[in-house]
Amino acid sequence: SQQGEEDPQALSIQEGENATMNCSYKTSINNLQWYRQNSGRGLVHLILIRSNEREKHSGRLRVTLDTSKKSSSLLITASRAADTASYFCATDAGSSGSEKLVFGKGTKLTVNP
Amino acid sequence: NAGVMQNPRHLVRRRGQEARLRCSPMKGHSHVYWYRQLPEEGLKFMVYLQKENIIDESGMPKERFSAEFPKEGPSILRIQQVVRGDSAAYFCASSRTRPSGEQFFGPGTRLTVL
Numbered sequence: 001s002q003q004g005e006e007d008p009q010a011l012s013i014q015e016g017e018n019a020t021m022n023c024s025y026k027t028s029i030n031n032l033q034w035y036r037q038n039s040g041r042g043l044v045h046l047i048l049i050r051s052n053e054r055e056k057h058s059g060r061l062r063v064t065l066d067t068s069k070k071s072s073s074l075l076i077t078a079s080r081a082a083d084t085a086s087y088f089c090a091t092d093a094g095s096s097g098s099e100k101l102v103f104g105k106g107t108k109l110t111v112n113p
Numbered sequence: 114n115a116g117v118m119q120n121p122r123h124l125v126r127r128r129g130q131e132a133r134l135r136c137s138p139m140k141g142h143s144h145v146y147w148y149r150q151l152p153e154e155g156l157k158f159m160v161y162l163q164k165e166n167i168i169d170e171s172g173m174p175k176e177r178f179s180a181e182f183p184k185e186g187p188s189i190l191r192i193q194q195v196v197r198g199d200s201a202a203y204f205c206a207s208s209r210t211r212p213s214g215e216q217f218f219g220p221g222t223r224l225t226v227l
Contacts, residue, residue, distance in 0.1 A: 035218075041220065042218045042219055042220040043156070043204065045215060045216070045218070088155055090156075099168070099208070099216075100146065100161055100169060100172065101146070101148075101156075101158065103148075103155035104155050105154055
């Protein structure tokens with residue numbers, strides 16, 4: 001079964017607007033991470049939220065985690081054209097001995113100038 | 114402080130040839146992970162290694178794929194007798210210790226099989 005499914009699959013907004021992306025997962029986790037990937041590039045780590053945390057901020061990013069619903073959201077405030085990228089959530093396996101991250105298919109965000 | 118290094122960035126192989134992908138983790142990181150990304154997809158875990166040990170290879174295809182992380186030198190992902198379906202972006206990530214959680218990714222190697 002797939003962990004970390006993001007929605008929407010694609011999102012198009014105007015510069016200055018807020019962008020919200022959601023992620024759902026299936027099994028228990030130790031932490032959840034959000035990454036950004038510009039087209040044809042590697043992944044940039046944005047933020048990590050642990051299972052005992054409910055909300056975390058970093059600059060214009062706000063991440064929430066609801067372990068009872070097995071879901072997380074990423075909010076980008078006051079978006080800029082440079083925020084155009086694909087955004088992925090990734091969860092760890094939740095069991096000891098394995099450090100692998102399980103990624104969703106991502107949300108493709110387009111910020112129009 | 115250099116990040117995770119991968120080379121080559123682009124690799125073209127003909128069917129049946131071997132592909133060797135290299136990954137140098139960040140300084141001080143002893144955990145290396147390999148992921149594969151198909152177009153328009155998320156990353157899929159392949160293998161997790163520490164120095165000289167394979168910890169979790171549950172995502173590795175049973176045949177033709179192997180990985181190592183020797184005591185000295187970079188981690189190597191080796192694909193023998195490549196097929197067209199192996200065309201993908203291969204990303205390496207590293208982390209300092211367990212359970213740090215945070216994995217730092219390299220720029221990836223884009224493999225094209227003709």
